[in-house]
Amino acid sequence: MKVKVSRRAHFNAAHRLYRADWSDTKNNDVFGKCNNPNFHGHNYELIVSVTGEIDPVTGFVIDVKILKDLIKAEVEEAFDHKNLNLEVPEFKELNPTAENIAVVIWNKLRPHIKASDALEVELYETPRNFVTYTGE
Numbered sequence: 001m002k003v004k005v006s007r008r009a010h011f012n013a014a015h016r017l018y019r020a021d022w023s024d025t026k027n028n029d030v031f032g033k034c035n036n037p038n039f040h041g042h043n044y045e046l047i048v049s050v051t052g053e054i055d056p057v058t059g060f061v062i063d064v065k066i067l068k069d070l071i072k073a074e075v076e077e078a079f080d081h082k083n084l085n086l087e088v089p090e091f092k093e094l095n096p097t098a099e100n101i102a103v104v105i106w107n108k109l110r111p112h113i114k115a116s117d118a119l120e121v122e123l124y125e126t127p128r129n130f131v132t133y134t135g136e
């Protein structure tokens with residue numbers, strides 16, 4: 001019997017979507033207003049879910065306090081109130097799209113989650129735009 005345990009978190013960050021190896025015209029064609037050279041910001045909403053067997057002793061799949069502290073250490077402290085392009089090393093050469101941010105978050109959290117448990121990262125860039133990554 002497997003149960004999914006989820007923790008919601010948030011962070012605010014600035015970003016710019018562009019490729020340095022493309023012309024301004026191509027960047028504007030592909031990324032539009034997201035290519036603003038002065039950056040723009042989002043209030044990211046994050047849902048991290050861990051699915052696994054319930055420990056019969058504790059009744060937990062994972063203690064949500066542990067999940068909360070992990071998200072704070074690995075995501076909020078690294079991303080909150082940061083310029084993702086300029087201040088977060090993972091995005092020096094990687095466009096900080098919602099897809100790439102979700103994969104980066106998953107890769108940061110995965111080593112801390114029990115190997116037999118599944119990890120899912122849902123990232124809302126806006127209330128209407130969101131992505132999900134499960135490691136596949």
Ligand SMILES: Nc1nc2c(c(=O)[nH]1)N=C([C@H](O)[C@H](O)COP(=O)(O)OP(=O)(O)OP(=O)(O)O)CN2
Nearest residue numbers: 017033034040042096097098099125126127128129
């Ligand atoms: N597949 C993706 N497409 C887009 C991404 C992305 O990460 N993955 N990101 C963006 C931009 O970051 C942009 O800032 C998104 O904002 P916007 O289009 O304004 O989103 P809204 O939901 O607020 O827009 P409404 O038109 O008001 O619904 C673009 N594409």
Ligand SMILES: [Zn+2]
Nearest residue numbers: 015034040042
């Ligand atoms: Zn954006």
